Amino acid sequence: MMHKLFKYLDGKLGFEKASAHCDIPCGIYDPRSAQMAALTVVRMMDLMKALNEKSGTMDLAYVNTMSRYIASKEEHAEMVKREIRVIWGDFMKKEHFDKYPELHGLVHEIMQLGSQARQGVDIAIAETLLKKVNRFAEIFWEIKGVKTHCVVSPYLPERLVIMPILDGMEKEHLKKAS
Amino acid sequence: MLKIIRITGKSMEPLYRDGDYALLWTARTRRVRPRHIVAVRHPTLGLIFKRVERITDSGHIEVRGLHPHSTDSRSFGALPPDLIAGKALIGIRARHG
Numbered sequence: 001m002m003h004k005l006f007k008y009l010d011g012k013l014g015f016e017k018a019s020a021h022c023d024i025p026c027g028i029y030d031p032r033s034a035q036m037a038a039l040t041v042v043r044m045m046d047l048m049k050a051l052n053e054k055s056g057t058m059d060l061a062y063v064n065t066m067s068r069y070i071a072s073k074e075e076h077a078e079m080v081k082r083e084i085r086v087i088w089g090d091f092m093k094k095e096h097f098d099k100y101p102e103l104h105g106l107v108h109e110i111m112q113l114g115s116q117a118r119q120g121v122d123i124a125i126a127e128t129l130l131k132k133v134n135r136f137a138e139i140f141w142e143i144k145g146v147k148t149h150c151v152v153s154p155y156l157p158e159r160l161v162i163m164p165i166l167d168g169m170e171k172e173h174l175k176k177a178s
Numbered sequence: 179m180l181k182i183i184r185i186t187g188k189s190m191e192p193l194y195r196d197g198d199y200a201l202l203w204t205a206r207t208r209r210v211r212p213r214h215i216v217a218v219r220h221p222t223l224g225l226i227f228k229r230v231e232r233i234t235d236s237g238h239i240e241v242r243g244l245h246p247h248s249t250d251s252r253s254f255g256a257l258p259p260d261l262i263a264g265k266a267l268i269g270i271r272a273r274h275g
Contacts, residue, residue: 018227
């Protein structure tokens with residue numbers, strides 16, 4: 001009752017907000033953004049190669065398009081590193097590292113591969129980066145107790161990705177909420 | 179003297195949840211003691227809502243959230259008392275669960 005009244009007044013007057021701030025806003029972690037970024041790195045390398053083979057001359061349009069591909073590759077390789085680093089640093093705890101001793105090494109490999117993907121144009125590097133990020137995602141969902149499956153991304157570059165199986169989770173959610 | 183604020187975030191759970199309100203006493207803010215719940219104007223985080231953990235020898239306040247992931251004096255250190263905007267008198271809580 002009181003809360004409803006205050007909420008009404010808040011709507012009219014707009015009380016100042018005070019943040020009971022948490023380091024982790026609502027604990028939202030999801031490796032799918034890292035996987036999408038890794039797929040983008042692969043895609044950009046494919047596009048760069050195709051443009052290079054197609055273009056006979058290095059005209060202005062070529063330089064413009066190639067620059068855009070490179071910029072996107074840079075940005076997404078860095079995004080992979082950032083997203084993985086946040087999950088590894090904030091979400092994962094000692095018990096997870098004890099259970100999955102490969103984790104630190106895996107994250108370090110992703111950091112190295114991410115940088116190499118920025119520096120070069122070796123598609124094998126981008127493919128390995130995606131593979132390692134997939135393994136990281138698989139471990140993440142295992143920790144969360146969510147089953148996964150391996151699917152082909154429904155868009156180019158059409159590579160294999162590990163995705164959570166979320167079917168039926170809404171039923172559990174509704175059961176808990178009721 | 180009195181001010182109403184709306185709480186956002188989870189660091190004061192289970193005492194205050196996201197969307198609850200608190201009535202603040204904004205006078206004589208230097209008289210806070212450990213366990214008082216206060217709103218503090220942090221220079222970068224803005225108005226924050228925490229519990230006073232300890233008063234240091236120099237009169238600074240160390241604040242803590244109740245949630246283990248709270249961002250508080252464990253990360254940003256003790257705060258000068260003149261940043262205290264008010265002390266919570268009562269909470270107006272939504273019904274939960």
